[in-house]
C-alpha cells in the first residue's frame with residue numbers, strides 16, 4: 422500500500438522508513454511531485470497534523486498522513502510545544518532553538534520534558550489520529566551530533582545519553598515518533614487495507 426507522507430523533513434522520512442515493514446510504501450512530497458511548504462497555523466499539534474494531511478489529500482485525493490511534533494517542557498508550562506520549529510525565529514535553525522531553550526532553562530531544577538507526536542492519517546476520506554509520547558529531561562549542555570532538532574538536549578527516561586548520541590535503532594526504542602508510528606501501523610494492519 423502506498424501512502425503520501427506530507428512532510429519535507431527528510432529526517433522524519435528516514436525515521437518512518439526505518440520502522441516500516443514491506444506492506445507499506447511511503448511516498449515523499451518530492452517523489453509525488455508536490456513542492457509546497459505546508460503551513461502550521463494552528464495552536465495544537467493535532468490541528469497542525471490535520472492541516473498537513475488534509476492539504477495533501479485535497480491536492481491528490483490519495484491516502485496520506487501528516488505529523489506534528491513538539492517539545493513540551495514542564496518548567497516552561499509546555500513551551501516550546503506547538504512553536505517548537507520556530508521557537509527562536511522564522512529561520513527555524515535547530516542551534517538557535519536549542520540555545521533559546523538552554524537559556525530559558527538556566528537555573529531551573531525541574532528539567533522534566535516530553536516530546537509528543539501526533540499523526541493524522543486520511544484513509545478513504547476519513548481522518549484518524551495517533552499519539553506518541555517520550556518522557557525525559559533537558560540537559561544543561563549539548564550532547565552528540567546524530568539525529569536532528571532538539572535531539573542534543575533531550576535524554577529519554579531510562580537512558581543517560583541524549584537522543585543525538587544514539588543511532589536510529591536506539592532512538593526508536595524510546596521515541597515519540599516511533600511510538601505514534603507503531604499505533605499507526607497496527608491500525609493499518611487491523612484495518613486490512
Ligand code: IMP
Nearest residue numbers: 488489490491492505506569570571572
Ligand atoms: P515539526 O513537527 O516539523 O513542526 O517539528 C517541530 C520542531 O521539533 C522542529 O524544530 C523539529 O526539529 C523538532 N523535532 C521534531 N521531531 C524531533 C525529534 O525527534 N527530535 C528532536 N527534535 C525534533
